[in-house]
Amino acid sequence: MATRIVEPEAGPRSKRAAILAAAVDCFGETGFEATKWSTVAERVGIGQTALYHYFESKTHCLLTIMRLELQRSHDKFTEAAPDTAEPVEALRAAVRAAYDVSDHEVLQMRILQNHMDLLSGPRKSKREEAERVAARQLVQLVERDWTNLLVRGMSQGAFPLRDAQLLGASVLGLIVSVWRWYRPSGPTPLSEVSELIEGACVRMVAT
Amino acid sequence: MATRIVEPEAGPRSKRAAILAAAVDCFGETGFEATKWSTVAERVGIGQTALYHYFESKTHCLLTIMRLELQRSHDKFTEAAPDTAEPVEALRAAVRAAYDVSDHEVLQMRILQNHMDLLSGPRKSKREEAERVAARQLVQLVERDWTNLLVRGMSQGAFPLRDAQLLGASVLGLIVSVWRWYRPSGPTPLSEVSELIEGACVRMVAT
DNA sequence: GATCAACCTGAGCCAAGTTCAATTCAGTTA
DNA sequence: TAACTGAATTGAACTTGGCTCAGGTTGATC
Numbered sequence: 001m002a003t004r005i006v007e008p009e010a011g012p013r014s015k016r017a018a019i020l021a022a023a024v025d026c027f028g029e030t031g032f033e034a035t036k037w038s039t040v041a042e043r044v045g046i047g048q049t050a051l052y053h054y055f056e057s058k059t060h061c062l063l064t065i066m067r068l069e070l071q072r073s074h075d076k077f078t079e080a081a082p083d084t085a086e087p088v089e090a091l092r093a094a095v096r097a098a099y100d101v102s103d104h105e106v107l108q109m110r111i112l113q114n115h116m117d118l119l120s121g122p123r124k125s126k127r128e129e130a131e132r133v134a135a136r137q138l139v140q141l142v143e144r145d146w147t148n149l150l151v152r153g154m155s156q157g158a159f160p161l162r163d164a165q166l167l168g169a170s171v172l173g174l175i176v177s178v179w180r181w182y183r184p185s186g187p188t189p190l191s192e193v194s195e196l197i198e199g200a201c202v203r204m205v206a207t
Numbered sequence: 208m209a210t211r212i213v214e215p216e217a218g219p220r221s222k223r224a225a226i227l228a229a230a231v232d233c234f235g236e237t238g239f240e241a242t243k244w245s246t247v248a249e250r251v252g253i254g255q256t257a258l259y260h261y262f263e264s265k266t267h268c269l270l271t272i273m274r275l276e277l278q279r280s281h282d283k284f285t286e287a288a289p290d291t292a293e294p295v296e297a298l299r300a301a302v303r304a305a306y307d308v309s310d311h312e313v314l315q316m317r318i319l320q321n322h323m324d325l326l327s328g329p330r331k332s333k334r335e336e337a338e339r340v341a342a343r344q345l346v347q348l349v350e351r352d353w354t355n356l357l358v359r360g361m362s363q364g365a366f367p368l369r370d371a372q373l374l375g376a377s378v379l380g381l382i383v384s385v386w387r388w389y390r391p392s393g394p395t396p397l398s399e400v401s402e403l404i405e406g407a408c409v410r411m412v413a414t
Numbered sequence: 415g416a417t418c419a420a421c422c423t424g425a426g427c428c429a430a431g432t433t434c435a436a437t438t439c440a441g442t443t444a
Numbered sequence: 445t446a447a448c449t450g451a452a453t454t455g456a457a458c459t460t461g462g463c464t465c466a467g468g469t470t471g472a473t474c
Binding site: 253254255256257260261 | 451452453454455
């Protein structure tokens with residue numbers, strides 16, 4: 001059931017990676033709707049129709065970006081907060097990991113957050129729908145990552161008992177809400193954000 | 208400076224309110240991009256071009272909905288958590304007020320959250336830009352509502368001292384993150400959400 | 415140097431938002 | 445009641461941007 005999409009293996013001439021990178025820049029800075037698909041082509045240095053060799057549509061590209069970012073987030077969580085770690089420390093590590101990202105990854109998070117609603121409705125075309133379903137599964141995985149962490153903490157007595165589902169969603173919501181306003185060029189360094197949110201999460205969950 | 212937009216006074220035949228209501232339904236359930244502007248017209252019972260008598264563009268209508276929702280949120284906060292109240296109780300009241308909403312207002316919050324990014328870049332047309340600027344101002348007002356509450360609590364010794372700006376944004380982020388996933392028809396009643404978040408906010412801020 | 419698949423392009427199609435000149439309607443004035 | 449006014453509405457045409465299609469180029473492999 002958990003069908004992780006097979007990444008098309010890159011032929012030596014393939015511009016797929018370049019397109020994804022350019023699209024992340026454009027979508028992240030200008031916004032998805034506001035950026036013309038042809039602009040992405042320009043930036044890569046190909047004609048606009050060449051894009052369709054790699055992606056079925058502009059939206060298909062967006063969904064791919066979102067899925068890749070979700071995969072990254074999930075992997076990073078798993079690595080940072082193994083099931084064996086002590087709950088409070090695992091929680092802290094997971095939050096820190098969530099903010100240990102490059103500028104490019106910040107853009108990806110922003111894109112992901114700004115278009116979560118795309119994942120609710122079904123898509124018409126095959127490949128888009130495949131990406132959407134994969135992304136949805138990953139969203140659930142990430143949510144489960146956090147709730148599991150809470151459930152573990154609660155059953156071990158490290159956290160007071162509460163609705164882990166709801167609290168997990170809230171913690172996650174708190175963490176990702178940052179990507180709406182955070183700008184690498186802004187006045188607040190990400191390290192500061194990370195520390196404040198880390199503390200806030202611990203208080204929220206472990207008090 | 209604070210140029211509250213003058214609401215066009217409704218002629219007796221005006222369909223402005225009906226259009227806004229229909230648009231909230233459509234945009235909230237189907238999504239802004241996914242709903243055809245002409246569908247809104249149909250639902251109101253007018254031709255699509257008649258819409259342009261009331262709104263300069265589909266986006267202008269969206270921005271108007273967002274601004275109205277922001278005004279509502281700000282007003283409700285002010286009413287629920289007056290500057291005179293005891294900080295912890297004011298915080299609790301403000302959170303409860305944030306979730307004391309009708310189904311229609313849930314849709315408006317969802318629309319607002321899903322299109323916050325529209326407020327960052329400038330718009331080309333006059334009226335759209337006016338709505339955008341007004342909305343931005345209201346966002347800042349609402350953020351100030353929350354930070355002021357925190358600052359007051361901190362200076363009165365009810366809350367430990369922390370970066371009120373950042374913490375305010377986080378509290379707000381936590382609260383509104385709910386509108387991404389909450390559905391009135393879903394399994395979790397809003398009252399339950401409200402209680403959990405209320406507790407979480409107090410722990411986050413007052414611990 | 416023939417072959418094949420990956421890769422790319424110019425020309426044009428189409429859907430949806432938008433513009434515009436012309437028309438209807440409801441209330442007001444004479 | 446006839447003329448007038450501005451709000452409200454419309455059908456038809458225009459614009460933009462994503463997308464399709466029918467073919468052309470490139471380069472690795474044999």
